[in-house]
Amino acid sequence: MNNLEKFDRLYFEVKGNRWYWLFSIFCRLSLAYAFIFAGMVKIMGERFASGLSELHPMGAYLEALHHTGFYYTYIGIAQVVAGILLLIPRTVALGALLYFPIIVNIWILSFALRFEGSFVTSPLMVLANLFLLVWNYDRLKYLLPIKNYSSNAVFEKPKKYSNKFPLAFFTAVIITVALTIAWAQFGFDAMPRNSLSDCKKQFENTKNKVAGFQFCECIHINGEPLDECLQGFESATIE
Template sequence: MTLLSISSTLEGYYIKIKQNRWHWIFSILCRFLLAYAFIVAGMVKILGERFASGLSELHPMGAYLEALHHTGFYYTFIGVAQVIAGVFLLIPGTVLLGALLYLPIIVNIWILSFAVRFEGSIVSSPLMVLANLYILAWHFDKLKYIFPFSRFSKKVTLPKPNKYEYKFPFLFFIGVISIMGFTVWFANYGYQVMPRNSLEDCKSQFINTDYEQVGIEICECIHVSGKPLNECLENLEKSKL
């Protein structure tokens, strides 16, 4: 199968999706949820408040957010960018621009959340990335012209169908629910150690386990001593030797 035939097949599938009302409703839902999340988070930064203010400064994410809060106008700039991206998602004519602006910001938050194992966004951030990618895919008729693929149509935007199809895409939504379920599962069981948001919550994951004493030491290393996460986790690795 050639690249041309693959591209033609994908374009045919894309056109079919664009004519399905359920996919359209899902795209609208993604837009509004993503916009709400960024506008709220951005306004916190614009107003000069520390994001997740209840999180201890000794927590890996807390230390990062505290340092970020003290970066002055850079902190405000991030907030403004988030609000602009959110507002653009709400306006039909600027949805694609908003999604393109949204993507690097949310990918950064996703990677950061996994790097420091932050419960506050370890589930929501990857789902937000996927929702953002869905919006970009929904506007592939415009987006495809920046990719080095063959062009199949001179029209930049597909016209709105006169009548939407009402066939419910069961496989698609089963996939959506499965991805959400896997994300939640991985957030809860993907790591042997989670710093959690408080010392007591951190200790609770080690109660009645073979690593109870070592786990408590790790939690105190994070929440009391304020040492880097990787350094604190070295004690657990040594106990396994």
């Protein structure tokens, strides 16, 4: 038995477990809801995160994106289509493929601008999307550069699922969520936050209070680019 056959054997064993199956449904519903909601906002012509100031780095980006006309609508349609495809059992694999490049782009954008609104959710959505892609490996494996496929066909729903609880897997899920939240809270010395008051709160009663307040004003009052405000903050803290 080669490595590919061993993987297929493990894969079909996992697919036959009720807890993994329920988790896949949770991922599908969560991802679908997020994109259908966000997509409908764009299709209706409203600016996403409309309460975010245009001086904020993400607010400036979203404001510019809102004025791209039919491109903005196109993004919304793509998100809604991806969400709907995830809701239909026969099209989950296609939906996961369409969803993936969009959510990766959102994740990188959120990380680049340190946007609090999706700093935690976007990486978790990427991981959930990856889970669905692996979950549908039996349908997607023919797209992979694999020369010799195993004889196993597409997984068929069993008459009775295994009820063995995968403790290690769900422990890893909980740890991943906790680490993602902790990283968002403590991974950076300065976060722009969504408002001037929230931004300043992170620096209250700290040794970087003055530099931090200047950073927040640089973002939320002066409307300067994030990189320039961060450079000013780093220079002030070094001094």
